[in-house]
Every structure is written in structure tokens, then in C-alpha cells.
Amino acid sequence: MNKEDYFIKQFDKNSSFIGDDGALVDNIVYSNDAFFEDVHFKKNWFSLKQIARKAMLVNISDAIAMNAVPKYALLTVAIPKEYSKKDIKELSQGFLEVAEEYGIEIIGGDTISNIKLDISVTIISKTNDAKLRSGIKKDDLICYTGDLGTCKKDLEKLLAGKKISKKSKFYEPKLKADFFYEVSKYVNAAMDISDGLFFELERMSKQSKVGFKFFDDISPEIACSGEEYELLFSFSPKNINKIEEIAKKHDVILNIFAKANKGKFRCDCKNHHF
Amino acid sequence: MNKEDYFIKQFDKNSSFIGDDGALVDNIVYSNDAFFEDVHFKKNWFSLKQIARKAMLVNISDAIAMNAVPKYALLTVAIPKEYSKKDIKELSQGFLEVAEEYGIEIIGGDTISNIKLDISVTIISKTNDAKLRSGIKKDDLICYTGDLGTCKKDLEKLLAGKKISKKSKFYEPKLKADFFYEVSKYVNAAMDISDGLFFELERMSKQSKVGFKFFDDISPEIACSGEEYELLFSFSPKNINKIEEIAKKHDVILNIFAKANKGKFRCDCKNHHF
Structure with missing residues (x-):
């Protein structure tokens, strides 16, 4: 078993929700995926807008696969110190574009200064007929x-x-x-x-x-x-x-x-x- | 204006929720805080259990300050490749201890392999009388x-x-x-x-x-x-x-x-x- 699976296994006893693309609680689906530099992407592969778009879309993908309609997003964004305001604007544009395309409101999150660009997105979706x-x-x-x-x-x-x-x-x-x-x-x-x-x-x-x-x-x-x-x-x-x-x-x-x-x-x- | 605030400002137009410790939507409070190595802590300052406990508690603090009772948590945990299974167990114990102390169910998240220990927690809380x-x-x-x-x-x-x-x-x-x-x-x-x-x-x-x-x-x-x-x-x-x-x-x-x-x-x- 790899270490990631070993970590997840520790929580099996605590929760009956783990096991799907998102967690279904009272017709709400919570999905959460990381999109980290040098783990999911190398920075010379993507524009900043593409990175933000993909970070959103991989999470929205989980919601769709559960037959849930995404409504809200929370973003944790760790931004390299050397990024310019132009860089930050481009990055935020990517998040906002996808949010608009899917009717999602970005309701909060956390922004910090870091050595690399690491993103974690939580998407909150609604469903009347979740697929598991x-x-x-x-x-x-x-x-x-x-x-x-x-x-x-x-x-x-x-x-x-x-x-x-x-x-x-x-x-x-x-x-x-x-x-x-x-x-x-x-x-x-x-x-x-x-x-x-x-x-x-x-x-x-x-x-x-x-x-x-x-x-x-x-x-x-x-x-x-x-x-x-x-x-x-x-x-x-x-x-x-x-x-x-x-x-x-x-x-x-x-x-x-x-x-x-x-x-x-x-x-x-x-x-x-x- | 620092870069973090500049980033957050980009989302002002998209959202009426940003501005409190958490976002209040239909009596549910969503709070999300990062706890990253070399940003919020140095690894020789804390035990792994202390790191996990603090990552949870700083998020629960947001919920309490809004008069909301925490119910569910989603964890993004980026784990250094060199961590042993013992390390991973200790880390997960910290999350589980706090979850149990506050009656929180850990319902999902994402676990990845990374160069440093970076944690992002989303807490979902309920309130009938949110304080803003x-x-x-x-x-x-x-x-x-x-x-x-x-x-x-x-x-x-x-x-x-x-x-x-x-x-x-x-x-x-x-x-x-x-x-x-x-x-x-x-x-x-x-x-x-x-x-x-x-x-x-x-x-x-x-x-x-x-x-x-x-x-x-x-x-x-x-x-x-x-x-x-x-x-x-x-x-x-x-x-x-x-x-x-x-x-x-x-x-x-x-x-x-x-x-x-x-x-x-x-x-x-x-x-x-x-």
C-alpha cells in the first residue's frame, strides 16, 4: 500500500463518507482536490490561467460524476513570493472564468505566500440523485x-x-x-x-x-x-x-x-x- | 496592498460571502485555512501530532467565532516522500483526536506526495445565529x-x-x-x-x-x-x-x-x- 492510501486508511473508522469522488451529506456533495506544482504540473507546461482553470475543472469533474451541480468553491492558494500583480491577476482570472462558466460562486478560502504554486479547491454541489x-x-x-x-x-x-x-x-x-x-x-x-x-x-x-x-x-x-x-x-x-x-x-x-x-x-x- | 490581499480582492465582485472567518450559506458556515510548512510552522518546532492538531484547531476557531458548531472536515494533506508509516500514523492521529474532541467527522479530501508538509482544512459547521x-x-x-x-x-x-x-x-x-x-x-x-x-x-x-x-x-x-x-x-x-x-x-x-x-x-x- 502506498503512503497516501495508508494515510487515507487511518480515517476509515472515523467516517462512512470516504470512498467516492466527493462526500455526500444531506444532498450536498463536498469534493476536494489538490493541484500542486511539481506534483500535478510543472510551471513551464502551463500558463497561470490554465493552471487555475484545471484546478477548478478537476474538482468540478468529481461533482458532475456524482450527478451534482456545483454551487460554491473555496480556494486555498499558496502563491510564490516572486509572482507579480499581473501574474496574480492572470491566476485569479482562470478561477473566475471557470466559476462563471459553471455558475459557481467563490465564497472563501485562504491565500498565503509560498515557495511554489500549490492550490487546493473545495467544491460544494447539490444533488437530488447522487451517483456513487x-x-x-x-x-x-x-x-x-x-x-x-x-x-x-x-x-x-x-x-x-x-x-x-x-x-x-x-x-x-x-x-x-x-x-x-x-x-x-x-x-x-x-x-x-x-x-x-x-x-x-x-x-x-x-x-x-x-x-x-x-x-x-x-x-x-x-x-x-x-x-x-x-x-x-x-x-x-x-x-x-x-x-x-x-x-x-x-x-x-x-x-x-x-x-x-x-x-x-x-x-x-x-x-x-x- | 500585499499580494495575498490583491489576490483576494479579485474575487470581491464574484462573491458577497467573502469578509468573515467563514462563508455563511443557508445556516452552514464553510471555513478554510492553510497550515503550510515554512509558512505557518517549521518542522523542528512541532511534533507531527501537534501540527495536525493545530491545523484542525485554527479552522475550528473560525467556526466557533461565528457561533457555528463544526460537523465535518475535508483535509488536503501533502506529505513529504521521506515520511515513514509511523510518521503518517502520528499525523493522522492528530487529526482524528481533534475530530473526536469536537464531534467532527472527516468526510474526505486529498492526499498527495510533496517536498514538504502542507495542510489545508475545510470545516463545515452549522449555526442558527451566525456572528459576523x-x-x-x-x-x-x-x-x-x-x-x-x-x-x-x-x-x-x-x-x-x-x-x-x-x-x-x-x-x-x-x-x-x-x-x-x-x-x-x-x-x-x-x-x-x-x-x-x-x-x-x-x-x-x-x-x-x-x-x-x-x-x-x-x-x-x-x-x-x-x-x-x-x-x-x-x-x-x-x-x-x-x-x-x-x-x-x-x-x-x-x-x-x-x-x-x-x-x-x-x-x-x-x-x-x-
């Missing part, structure tokens, strides 16, 4: 949206000092809020793909106590690609037509790749952290 | 609890490589939850003293649009001492007897030091950050 990782039923079909694999390749390119497309999802996740809010009533379980498809499937397997029968082999390039922020969800086979129709309407690619069965699934990807 | 910084009325009496000044002296000692008392409030703030929940119905405005009495009075002056007539001179040692986490509040003179009675019952020292008048108050302390 634990909802997969036996014989459910399992699918993910969009393409997987490009973020792993793009990260490898960046680490090798190469350039990547300006449109890369590594710079900015392509969230699918409208699609998922419409399709959610036909969905049994959901989460977003932040650490990689197989990492997330292991989490769903544990929470839902199911295994998966894959329809085809999935290559490590696809299975182990993190930072994708695509949706991963399960549904009853009887809803397949409705789900495909809604996907078509929103121009969302659906990859139905497995069926839930009795058993367990264990991820064999290497750790995704750089 | 904006509530001071003309002629209100202004008071703070406990002693001020020791934290500044203790910080200076630590920075000079000297030892301080194990009982120092710099290690562990002495919160006064029971006192404040009981006294709150007689209180017009409140906040905690995190950056120093005069820093906080300037914030209250702005939010309440009042100035202060001081009964005595206050020395810079007292006025500019940060990290005290004492309560600062205002009340109508007619409630003085009730408030003194409740303070006596809870063994809380009350320092009534000023009266609110027309005007403005500006802090002339030097910046408190080390």
Missing part, C-alpha cells in the same frame, strides 16, 4: 466516455521536453456536464477517471463488490492513462438505447467495454504519479 | 478573551532557536467553544484573532463601518501578536453583566478595551508573517 461508486449491479454494462490514452502520451511528451497540442485534454479536461445530468437517471454507479481507467475500476470493484468481464482486451496505454477526466459509469442493459440516444444528442462518444459479474478486479498499472 | 464581523453597533463595547502577546514572544523565541513552554498557545490554541456558544446571544459581532488584535480590528472596522475609542493604550506586543486564536467580539453595554457572569462561569478572562464610535480604524502593526 457502490451502485454497480451484477450484469450492468460498464462504459467510459470519450477517448482514453492521449493524456498519458501527452504527459510523457512533456516530461521528455516535447510540445503537445494546445487542445490536449491534459491542459484542459473536457467535462460532459449536460450529457451526464440528462443520462444520470438511467445510471447505477459513476465516477470520473482521474488516475486511469483500471485504477478507477479497482475502486468501483471494491465499493460495488463486483468484478468485470471485458468484451475486448484493453491496452495499458488506454487502461493506465490518468488525468483524463472522462466519465466511467454503469447501467442496466435495458437502458442501453436511451443512453446511446442521449450520448448522440450531446455528441459524446460511449465505449461500452465490460459487464459486471461476481468477482474482484485488481489494477495492474504502475503508479501514475510523476 | 459586520455586526458592531455604535456604542458597542469591544472585548477579547484571554491573554494576548505570548504567541508573538514565543514565535520570536522559536525563530531565535530558543525553547518555549510546552503549554504555549503557539503549540495549541485554547479555544473557548462552550463559553462562546453560551454568550453568543448577547453578542453583536465576532471573529477570532489569528493575525493580531489590530489586524482584526481593521477588518471589523471595515465590515461594520465603525471606529474604536480605546480605554487605554495597547502596546504593540499585545496589539500585533498573531496566532493567538482568542475571541474578539462586541456587545451592547446593557449586556455587560450577563456576559461577565458567563465568562466567570467558564473561567474565561474578558478584556473590555474599547467602545465603537463613528470613524475608521487602521492597523499600524508590521506584517505578521515570518
